[in-house]
Amino acid sequence: MAVATRGARGGSSFRSLFSFRIFISAMFSLLFVATLSVLLTTNPSTSNDDPDLPTTGNAYVHRTFLALKSDPLKTRVDLIHQQAKDHIALVNAYGAYARKLKLDISKQLKMFDELARNFSDIASKTTYKTSLFESDGPIDEDVLRQFEKEVKDRVKIARMIIVEAKENYDNQLKIQKLKDTIFAVHESLAKAKKNGALASLISARSIPKSLHCLAMRLMGEKISNPEKYRDEEPKLEFEDPTLYHYAIFSDNVIAVSVVVRSVVKNAVEPWKHVFHVVTNRMNVGAMKVWFKMRPIDGGAFLEVKSVEEFTFLNSSYVPILRQLESAKMKQRFLENQADNATNGANLKNTKSLSMLDHLRFYLPEMYPNLYKILLLDDDVVVQKDLTGLWKIDLDGKVNGAVEICFGSFHRYAQYLNFSHPLIKESFNPKSCAWAYGMNIFNLDAWRREKCTDNYHYWQNLVNFFFLYLSFLC
Structure with missing residues (x-):
C-alpha cells in the first residue's frame, strides 16, 4: 500500500x-x-x-x-x-x-x-x-x-x-x-519477495483437488470396515537398536507417504529400516488406513502413533504445552507472525502452534531403547541410500546435521530473540545454525548432556514459545 x-x-x-x-x-x-x-x-x-x-x-x-x-x-x-x-x-x-x-x-x-x-x-x-x-x-x-x-x-x-x-x-x-x-x-x-514466499508456501502446501478431504474419506473407509483396519500389536523391530530408525512428525498423509517410500525405494536393505510416524489425534486413524491400504515394499516396518499416546507429554512437564494453552501467548504469537508478514519476513504457518513441531526435543524419552535416530521433515524426498549416516562417528556430539551458513542467512539472530537480555548475554547472534530437515541424533549423548532439561530451562526462563532454542546442545 x-x-x-x-x-x-x-x-x-x-x-x-x-x-x-x-x-x-x-x-x-x-x-x-x-x-x-x-x-x-x-x-x-x-x-x-x-x-x-x-x-x-x-x-x-x-x-x-x-x-x-x-x-x-x-x-x-x-x-x-x-x-x-x-x-x-x-x-x-x-x-x-x-x-x-x-x-x-x-x-x-x-x-x-x-x-x-x-x-x-x-x-x-x-x-x-x-x-x-x-x-x-x-x-x-x-x-x-x-x-x-x-x-x-x-x-x-x-x-x-x-x-x-x-x-x-x-x-x-x-x-x-x-x-x-x-x-x-x-x-x-x-x-x-513477499509474494514469491507466499506463492512458494501455497504451492508447497497445496494438494490436488482429487485429494481434498482425504483424511475424512480414509476415516470413512475405516468406519465402514472396522475389522479390516484393526490395530496390530507392536512389533519387536520398533525397539530394536540394531536397525535403522526414522522419526517423522506430521499431519500430512501424502507427505509422510512420499518420505517413507523415497527412503525405502533407495535403501539397499529396506527390511532393516523402521519408521516411527507421529501425528495428531485427528489424523492418526487416516494415517493408519493409508498405510494399511498401501503397504510399504521391501519389508520395511512402520508404526503410527498420536501425540496423545506419549502420556509424559503434558503441560506439567512440557513448558511449550503450558504456553500453547495460554490464550495470551497464542495472541502474541499470531501478532508476531502478522508483523513478519507485513515486513516481508519469511512467511510461516501455524504449524508452530502444534506440539508436532516440538516433539524433536523429546526423542530420547519417546524412544528410550534406541541409541540413534534419523529425524526427517515431511517435505524431504530421499534420492540415495541413507544407511551411511548411522556409521558416522559423532564424537560424542548430539546432533549430526548440515551447516547452512551463507552470509547472514541461518544465523542465531534469525531464530532467537536477542532483544531479551539473557539471550543477548548467552549467545552469539552470528553463530551458524544448521538445517533441520534431516538430522541424525545420538540419543545416548543427548541423555548424557541433558539437552531436554537445558531446553526446558530456557523455555521457562524466557517464556516465549516461538523462540527455537534448538541449537543449545
Missing part, C-alpha cells in the same frame, strides 16, 4: 515539475526573441496607452494599426516595462522552486529576492514613474535611455544567475529522480 501511494505522489510531482520547467523555458525563449526583434527593428509597429495590454493575437493586430498614431518612444517604454515584469515572474518562479525543493542554496535565494526587488525598484523610481509611466506628455528620451540601460543590466545579471541555477536544479532533480527510482525498485523487490 505504501509503495503505491509513494510512487503516485512522487510521479505526479515530477511530471508537474517537468511540465512547468518546459513552460518556463518556452516563455523565456519567446521573450528573448521578442526583445531582439524590438531592439533591432527601426520601425516599431505596436503601441498602446495601456502598458498591460497583451501583445499577441488580435490585440497585437489592433496595436499594429494604432501604431500609426502612437509615439515610438512610448512603445519602447511598454516593451521594456513588459520585459522587466516577465523577468520578475521568472526570477520569482526560480525562487519558489528553491524554497519548494528545500535545496541548500540560501545565498541563491537571497540573490533571487534581491533581483526581484531591483526590478521592482526601477519601475517605482520617482523619475521613471513620473516621466515614463504617469506622464501624458512627450517622453524624455534621455530618461528612457537611462531606464533601458538599467533594465538591460539587471536582465543580463538575472540571465547569468538563472542559467547557473538551472544547471544546479537539473542536477538536483536528476539525483532526486534516481533516489525515487531506487526507492521504488527496493519497494518492488520487497513486495516481489
Whole structure:
C-alpha cells in the first residue's frame, strides 16, 4: 500500500515539475526573441496607452494599426516595462522552486529576492514613474535611455544567475529522480519477495483437488470396515537398536507417504529400516488406513502413533504445552507472525502452534531403547541410500546435521530473540545454525548432556514459545 501511494505522489510531482520547467523555458525563449526583434527593428509597429495590454493575437493586430498614431518612444517604454515584469515572474518562479525543493542554496535565494526587488525598484523610481509611466506628455528620451540601460543590466545579471541555477536544479532533480527510482525498485523487490514466499508456501502446501478431504474419506473407509483396519500389536523391530530408525512428525498423509517410500525405494536393505510416524489425534486413524491400504515394499516396518499416546507429554512437564494453552501467548504469537508478514519476513504457518513441531526435543524419552535416530521433515524426498549416516562417528556430539551458513542467512539472530537480555548475554547472534530437515541424533549423548532439561530451562526462563532454542546442545 505504501509503495503505491509513494510512487503516485512522487510521479505526479515530477511530471508537474517537468511540465512547468518546459513552460518556463518556452516563455523565456519567446521573450528573448521578442526583445531582439524590438531592439533591432527601426520601425516599431505596436503601441498602446495601456502598458498591460497583451501583445499577441488580435490585440497585437489592433496595436499594429494604432501604431500609426502612437509615439515610438512610448512603445519602447511598454516593451521594456513588459520585459522587466516577465523577468520578475521568472526570477520569482526560480525562487519558489528553491524554497519548494528545500535545496541548500540560501545565498541563491537571497540573490533571487534581491533581483526581484531591483526590478521592482526601477519601475517605482520617482523619475521613471513620473516621466515614463504617469506622464501624458512627450517622453524624455534621455530618461528612457537611462531606464533601458538599467533594465538591460539587471536582465543580463538575472540571465547569468538563472542559467547557473538551472544547471544546479537539473542536477538536483536528476539525483532526486534516481533516489525515487531506487526507492521504488527496493519497494518492488520487497513486495516481489513477499509474494514469491507466499506463492512458494501455497504451492508447497497445496494438494490436488482429487485429494481434498482425504483424511475424512480414509476415516470413512475405516468406519465402514472396522475389522479390516484393526490395530496390530507392536512389533519387536520398533525397539530394536540394531536397525535403522526414522522419526517423522506430521499431519500430512501424502507427505509422510512420499518420505517413507523415497527412503525405502533407495535403501539397499529396506527390511532393516523402521519408521516411527507421529501425528495428531485427528489424523492418526487416516494415517493408519493409508498405510494399511498401501503397504510399504521391501519389508520395511512402520508404526503410527498420536501425540496423545506419549502420556509424559503434558503441560506439567512440557513448558511449550503450558504456553500453547495460554490464550495470551497464542495472541502474541499470531501478532508476531502478522508483523513478519507485513515486513516481508519469511512467511510461516501455524504449524508452530502444534506440539508436532516440538516433539524433536523429546526423542530420547519417546524412544528410550534406541541409541540413534534419523529425524526427517515431511517435505524431504530421499534420492540415495541413507544407511551411511548411522556409521558416522559423532564424537560424542548430539546432533549430526548440515551447516547452512551463507552470509547472514541461518544465523542465531534469525531464530532467537536477542532483544531479551539473557539471550543477548548467552549467545552469539552470528553463530551458524544448521538445517533441520534431516538430522541424525545420538540419543545416548543427548541423555548424557541433558539437552531436554537445558531446553526446558530456557523455555521457562524466557517464556516465549516461538523462540527455537534448538541449537543449545
